[in-house]
Amino acid sequence: MPKIDRKMVKQAAMILRSGGLVAMPTETVYGLAADATNDKAVAAVFEAKGRPQFNPLIVHVTDVTMAESLAEFTSLAKTLAAAFWPGPLTLVLPRRKDCALSLLASAGLDTIALRSPAHPIAHALLKAADCPLAAPSANPSGMISPTTAEHVAKGLFNKVDLILDGGPSVVGVESTIVKIEQDNAFLLRSGGLEREKIEGISGRPLQALSTDKNKPLAPGMMASHYAPASSLRLQANAPSENEAYLAFGPAPETTTHGLNLSGTSDLREAAANLFAHLHALDATCQKHGLDGIAAAPIPNRGLGEAINDRLRRAAAVR
């Protein structure tokens, strides 16, 4: 059992509360943690990993009580959490209406991936920070997941404010991800918790998500990225008369229904605002009967690459 350095944990919690990044040990792999309610901190996670896309992140919680304040639990979800938490099981559940989590953490989706890690240091950190922690594996994008503090230091040495050393991860592969829709459980990623154990508790086979592109998925299933209901026009230097405008940098003054991702052209701020602004402008379009959203050009460097990836997908999916 790794020893807990209380002073280090307290310092790490303070860093997280002020928007910083902490690498934390978990029983599966090391995670790069940020306050999941802080858009800018979550954006900094994507930046540190150099992710060219915004994949939804796993949000870590102390226990079921914290999880239930964030997501809608069906009785199947409660049963699985009771059996396997803390542990290497991630549950994808609908966000609650009053969910305080950053929309960027779930990449604009109306579901959220939640897990309560079994590592004593991760648990102590969650307790001390007293907030949910978004944490992908603590490696640069495209590299293998870290199972020691040394791996993290090698990959992300100057991109993280503090690394908590909790010894080697005992499970060593990422958590198993299961999506819950009412009484149905779908396996999204196999991982550290065996399928057989989950099926033994739920009493029925885990379903597979259809990968057949010709076979339409059930509504709401596998919405792998957020798309607004309104149409989206990219690379627009200004909105037309009947469009809402998603600005970046100095905005044209003629804009009536507009929101700015970052008035100072700060890509981290823009990433932090992206999904919230798209949701808000989508509502504006519906409310005022506008033709759609026009989006300003975003420079394709740093987090701009991920922002453009998401905007392209949002514009394409119909």
Ligand code: TXA
């Ligand atoms: O063991 C783990 O799960 C580690 C440790 C640090 O907890 N974390 C981890 O996170 O592997 P990450 O970000 O590398 O994996 C997150 C994956 C996404 O790629 C996506 O497949 C899935 O979780 N995911 C997250 N939110 C989702 C959602 N709302 N719907 C569907 N899939 C989601």
Ligand code: MG
């Ligand atoms: Mg990963």
